[in-house]
Amino acid sequence: MFAAPAHLPRFTPQEYFAWEEHQEIKHEYFDGEVFAMSGRTVNHGRIGGRIFSLIDDLLSESDRCIALNSDVKIKIQASEKYVYPDASATCDERDRQTTQFISHPSLIVEVLSPSTVLAASAFA
Template sequence: MIAARDNDRHFTPEEYFSWEEKQLEKHELIDGRVYAMSGGTQNHSAIAINFLLSIRSHLRGSNCNVFNSDLKVNILNTPNYTYPDVSVTCDNRDRENAIYITYPCLIVEVLSDSTEAYDRGKKFEKYRRNPNLIDYVLASSDEVAIDIYHKNDAGEWVILSYREGERVEFQSINLSLPIEQLYEEIIFERQP
């Protein structure tokens, strides 16, 4: 989640890495500018953990790794770095750097009111340039609802929408599970 631009200074990736390790909060680097990451709700955090646990369990023993929002993703061929809620890489090149990955096959963002338009629009526009990315997952934190932007065999992006009672298909990692597993123990606030 991005809150607001932190300052007007332009950073190179090297300056950003050095600067950020001294900060108390996480910051994304987009087009030379740093953006402070805002905190999330209990539902946001719990949904991200449900994704992480389900995917980690499925990938155990494989050459793939799943990461939480503490690990940066470098947007391929750019000086931009983001903190998705969950990322998965099966690419050995991502073992070369300890502080970020560059070749994720799956990225999960848990949506909030303040970031949904950005996550669906400009952020996806940046992510989809990566030829390794197959599934870009957007999970609602207000209802049982998941949209997956999936790159098919023809290289076209299609939207797969899942709701209550359906099985979610993560084709990038060959995982199918009931959507309720990803929303386990989530209590939604009643709308007025």
Template sequence: MQTAERLHFSAEDYLAWEATQAEKHEFVAGEVFAMVGARQDHVIVSGNIFAGLKQRLRGTPCRPYIADLKLKIEAADAFFYPDVMVSCHPGDLGNQQYISNPTLIVEVLSDSTAAYDRGGKFAAYRKLASLQEYLIVDIDARRVECFRRTAENDWLLHDYLGEVDCQLHSLSLSLPLAEIFEDIEAA
């Protein structure tokens, strides 16, 4: 992550400033970080997941969103741009700037963000009471790690690798790994 020119913002100042920027920036506790562009495989996999979710969620109260919509985590004083997220919360429908109550968040790993997606960002995501599942997608390994919240508020890892379907219990659906990694050349 790269810090933007101005080091400290309030959340309100960040939202006003971000609306005028050509590039996207994430916000964590007053600090603003520039987002770097994604490589083609990252965009393809994110799009595959979004498309699969959009198709399967038609006619439900749940909506998938792709990387250009912010996620607000009030308890972490943060705004992020997840690769894909799904909200089933009616309060999120009318907010044009951000989502606050996702059921599912998906991050597609890149070399520069992998440690943060697994560490600090996941710690912030866990502060969302609405979040039931967090997917970490590793393109190089053709692997999906699904962290699922338990009734005891612990997070249990379900590892999907090979010719299987990734089960999303929070949305009562599954996505085949072949669909998630469609159009990605073998490494």
């Protein structure tokens, strides 16, 4: 997905979580700034969905690990960034205690397209 600036005031992470609960579209958070997520193409959605399904099937027998789809945020540990990858998985017990995001993913999957590569380079 491509992130576009939402032209909103700066938020703390807690303000962002409370605000985003009432939004119709997803937003990513980068050090106080909020970016609206644009829609995906059909192919992007199909690929992301298939990858999530494969991961979920592989982890279905696991008591420790869970697969997550593109609706679950990940906190980037080295900064105050919260993003929505296309799929992810976690095996870390600490992630079972959270409800709004995970912090210790074992796997992050992002389906790349020209727009996501451009957006990612803007935030690197």
